[in-house]
């Protein structure tokens with residue numbers, strides 16, 4: 004198994020997650036490789052070749068967040084990994100944890116977000132047309148739109164989700180988002196038992212805050228998926244909670260929605276729940292259903308007790324104290 008600890012709070016939450024995974028009793032041999040600013044300092048590269056070498060062999064990775072320096076000539080590490088490894092689906096389940104007092108704690112939020120992961124404005128195609136005018140190319144292809152729509156509907160069918168909403172801005176971007184919608188409609192037609200709807204992204208933001216319980220599964224192009232994921236995280240207690248999976252046909256990388264959180268790095272304040280819940284998804288993907296269920300139920304138990312939570316979710320425990328509580332609950 005490839006482990007990319009990453010930067011900022013990455014190594015702290017990765018360490019905590021490895022310990023929790025080990026406590027489930029599952030035998031995993033981790034191969035640790037560096038990416039991000041840590042790798043840049045050590046090897047002169049943000050994304051050294053050994054990261055790909057390891058993933059090509061293991062096919063499964065657990066990843067902490069990584070810094071991509073703003074500006075300059077650096078391509079985002081996440082974009083590079085997702086494109087090179089064909090990780091076209093970004094799946095993010097957003098669920099309320101028991102006992103957690105959030106602004107929406109009395110609303111049963113249970114969303115599945117399917118974000119297209121390889122194109123849109125993340126294609127990195129930007130150039131200066133004339134001085135003072137730059138262009139950024141939004142690429143939407145039928146191929147990528149069809150495969151994310153299929154992934155979303157197949158998941159909905161498998162997991163008993165009843166409603167799929169495609170999020171877009173096709174009233175303005177008639178061709179690009181129009182093509183995305185056309186693909187979603189084509190796939191939806193093969194799943195008549197699933198209720199299909201379409202929503203303009205700005206309206207979707209408002210509706211998600213007003214009545215999140217009305218939504219089930221969302222399928223989105225890359226940029227809207229990125230933004231809506233953080234909005235949805237805010238509904239269930241913040242970025243410390245929400246896990247994610249980057250899935251392709253041959254490889255999968257599990258990582259939290261959050262970034263490197265430089266404001267709290269090294270202070271023992273990071274909440275490892277998001278990466279631990281990503282590990283829950285990873286264990287299920289590996290067929291380790293029992294270990295996956297044990298870790299999830301230990302997390303839920305720890306939240307229901309509410310005594311050892313980190314400060315981002317209203318507690319006063321350190322990363323280590325929270326981790327110990329989860330491990331006790333696994334045992």
Ligand code: NAI
Nearest residue numbers: 068069070071242243260261262263264266267273274315
């Ligand atoms: P961020 O997600 O790192 O932080 C946003 C806010 O949420 C901060 O106040 C932070 O303290 C808090 N937060 C995030 N995760 C938390 C956790 N586990 N526990 C407690 N609080 C948590 O977003 P920001 O500040 O926009 O980005 C910082 C860096 O992270 C940037 O360099 C960005 O490029 C990178 N990033 C990397 C990602 C990845 O590798 N998957 C994803 C998003 C951002």
